Amino acid sequence: xxxxxxxxxxxxxxxxxxxxxxxxxxxxxxGGSLGCADFFTALYFEILRKNDAHFSMEGKGEDLFFLSNxxxxxxxxxVLARSGYFPLGELATFRKLNSRLQGHPATxxxxxxxxxxxxxxxxxxxxxxxxxLAKRLDGDDHLVYCLTGDxxxxxxxxxxxxxxxxxxxVDNLILTVDWNGVQIDGRxxxxxxxxxxxxxxxxxxxxxxxxxxxxxxxxxxGLAAAKARTGKGKPVVVLMKTEMGYPxxxxxxxxxxxxxxxxxxxxxxxxxxxxETLGDYxxxxxxxxxxx
Amino acid sequence: xxxxxxxxxxxxxxxxxxxxxxxxxxxxxxAVALCADLVGSLKMDAFIKxxxxxxxxxxxxxxxxxxxxxxxAIGGKIPYTGTFANFxxxxxxxxxxxxxxxxxxxxxxxxxxAGVTLGEDGATHQILEDIGMMKMLPGFTVINxxxxxxxxxxxxxxxxxxxxxxxxxxxxxxxVFTENMPFEIGKALxxxxxxxxxxxxTGHLVWKAVEAxxxxxxxxxxxxxxxxxxxxxxDEEAILDSVQKTRCVVTAEEHQIAGGxxxxxxxxxxxxxxxxxxxxxxxxxxxESGTPEALLEKYGMGASHIVEAVHRVLARK
Numbered sequence: 001x002x003x004x005x006x007x008x009x010x011x012x013x014x015x016x017x018x019x020x021x022x023x024x025x026x027x028x029x030x031g032g033s034l035g036c037a038d039f040f041t042a043l044y045f046e047i048l049r050k051n052d053a054h055f056s057m058e059g060k061g062e063d064l065f066f067l068s069n070x071x072x073x074x075x076x077x078x079v080l081a082r083s084g085y086f087p088l089g090e091l092a093t094f095r096k097l098n099s100r101l102q103g104h105p106a107t108x109x110x111x112x113x114x115x116x117x118x119x120x121x122x123x124x125x126x127x128x129x130x131x132x133l134a135k136r137l138d139g140d141d142h143l144v145y146c147l148t149g150d151x152x153x154x155x156x157x158x159x160x161x162x163x164x165x166x167x168x169x170v171d172n173l174i175l176t177v178d179w180n181g182v183q184i185d186g187r188x189x190x191x192x193x194x195x196x197x198x199x200x201x202x203x204x205x206x207x208x209x210x211x212x213x214x215x216x217x218x219x220x221x222g223l224a225a226a227k228a229r230t231g232k233g234k235p236v237v238v239l240m241k242t243e244m245g246y247p248x249x250x251x252x253x254x255x256x257x258x259x260x261x262x263x264x265x266x267x268x269x270x271x272x273x274x275x276e277t278l279g280d281y282x283x284x285x286x287x288x289x290x291x292x
Numbered sequence: 293x294x295x296x297x298x299x300x301x302x303x304x305x306x307x308x309x310x311x312x313x314x315x316x317x318x319x320x321x322x323a324v325a326l327c328a329d330l331v332g333s334l335k336m337d338a339f340i341k342x343x344x345x346x347x348x349x350x351x352x353x354x355x356x357x358x359x360x361x362x363x364x365a366i367g368g369k370i371p372y373t374g375t376f377a378n379f380x381x382x383x384x385x386x387x388x389x390x391x392x393x394x395x396x397x398x399x400x401x402x403x404x405x406a407g408v409t410l411g412e413d414g415a416t417h418q419i420l421e422d423i424g425m426m427k428m429l430p431g432f433t434v435i436n437x438x439x440x441x442x443x444x445x446x447x448x449x450x451x452x453x454x455x456x457x458x459x460x461x462x463x464x465x466x467x468v469f470t471e472n473m474p475f476e477i478g479k480a481l482x483x484x485x486x487x488x489x490x491x492x493x494t495g496h497l498v499w500k501a502v503e504a505x506x507x508x509x510x511x512x513x514x515x516x517x518x519x520x521x522x523x524x525x526x527d528e529e530a531i532l533d534s535v536q537k538t539r540c541v542v543t544a545e546e547h548q549i550a551g552g553x554x555x556x557x558x559x560x561x562x563x564x565x566x567x568x569x570x571x572x573x574x575x576x577x578x579x580e581s582g583t584p585e586a587l588l589e590k591y592g593m594g595a596s597h598i599v600e601a602v603h604r605v606l607a608r609k
Contacts, residue, residue, distance in 0.1 A: 058368045066363075107395050115366050116395045120386050123359045127391055130363020130371075133348065137324070138367065157387070160353035164360070168348075 068124020122155025151183030166205030310335025312447025377406035407546035424551020438498035445475035486516035504598035
């Protein structure tokens with residue numbers, strides 16, 4: 001079990017990975033990825049009960065995680081690599097030809113850790129519910145976690161899934177919503193307001209919890225609280241307040257960095273704000289897999 | 293061969309699905325079923341009664357149903373989704389494309405009430421574009437059985453097949469005539485040997501092609517009639533073997549000409565054996581309310597239309 005200091009150190013390194021991946025790919029989505037780095041670090045280094053060394057698609061006897069807002073793939077790839085699903089150096093292939101690290105997560109190239117393609121928004125919660133139903137049929141008491149964005153909640157399918165999960169009492173499921181208030185065209189409130197989000201989830205029959213997604217201690221508290229609420233007849237949702245671009249000073253407080261990669265100068269500036277705690281992954285133009 | 297064809301009454305292809313699904317439930321403990329508020333129409337009651345824990349009522353939420361099916365497949369289940377063909381395809385194309393096809397999930401998309409033979413409900417529900425949509429998805433198998441017995445056999449066969457499948461069937465009572473015939477995914481079924489023209493038919497129009505072939509025989513025209521139940525992967529060798537002999541082709545399907553079986557065969561022949569070809573199907577139109585038989589006639593898919601197509605293609609030979 002990692003301690004709080006160690007988890008923060010990992011999250012800092014994950015943020016460096018995000019910035020470097022998107023910079024070298026000259027594309028990708030750094031803003032939401034940075035905002036969710038604490039959540040992903042807590043999930044993969046503390047919360048999930050999983051077998052890092054032997055990825056199985058079915059994941060029987062393991063907790064499962066589904067990323068619905070697939071565009072924040074850089075943060076997921078970083079924690080997957082750093083928790084042993086694939087070689088760290090492979091992060092250098094992000095968004096490049098012949099890579100397993102597709103712009104949006106996919107199973108097609110066989111990247112360990114990914115169970116379904118995502119990126120076309122609004123679908124991951126339904127997939128997670130299906131996986132939770134399979135666990136229930138098998139008598140497997142492990143949990144299914146899912147992350148969605150907040151702008152993504154504008155998709156109708158989310159609310160189809162919300163109705164279903166409450167009606168069928170899918171209580172082995174923890175949904176987290178990255179509530180950063182921002183989407184690609186601007187603030188949620190300017191694009192299509194989500195209104196009273198906690199009241200909406202409550203009205204749909206979900207158990208609603210809150211946490212601060214850029215405070216590691218509160219993420220650990222929030223996810224532990226969520227876990228304690230499973231098995232009680234209601235699906236659980238954690239509304240997670242984050243800051244897009246956190247903690248890079250020039251990336252916060254704007255939707256500009258949703259889908260724009262930092263250039264060399266911006267990368268240098270951003271990296272200067274994050275200590276290299278665990279060592280950067282080696283970047284090479286042409287990555288050679290081990291043993292190749 | 294057609295003179296020995298035994299017709300065992302009439303039943304809907306969707307009944308074949310329902311009976312097949314029950315059998316799948318008995319043979320495959322990992323099989324599960326989902327439905328979007330059309331249990332009665334899809335004939336899923338027997339499965340639900342025997343396996344209540346393995347059935348998931350999704351309500352009128354087809355998008356959620358398709359993505360949930362992908363999640364169940366991740367957990368090692370064999371999900372069968374059931375709803376009307378238009379709600380099984382166009383309405384949820386992105387969910388199928390991302391969660392099932394691209395993600396290579398073992399989901400069986402089972403679609404009833406396809407085509408104009410849905411009848412009185414009209415064009416909102418009469419999808420005629422679904423084969424085209426589904427055959428374009430990489431890795432998808434597309435099957436359009438012709439009667440009750442073949443639909444039942446296909447429903448059972450796809451459980452054993454690893455990978456996503458689109459199984460298309462329909463609403464009306466229809467002659468049952470393949471009961472003692474083999475069914476194998478991807479293998480064309482020869483219904484009659486002939487020498488003058490090859491008719492390749494799928495779905496309900498196979499029976500119309502039987503009627504057409506009988507009429508043509510009475511006029512001395514020898515038809516080779518082949519049932520192509522699996523549109524993808526196409527049984528290319530069987531098609532080429534037949535055409536090699538007859539040197540001309542008519543296709544028949546309850547679907548748009550664009551994107552259907554005829555188009556797949558035309559692509560094959562263009563590459564391997566270009567020959568005169570005629571297409572029986574819907575020509576860039578929507579359907580309307582009416583009885584199945586009246587609609588098939590009005591939209592050019594009756595036996596007489598197949599006969600006319602044969603005369604046209606013979607004239608071009």
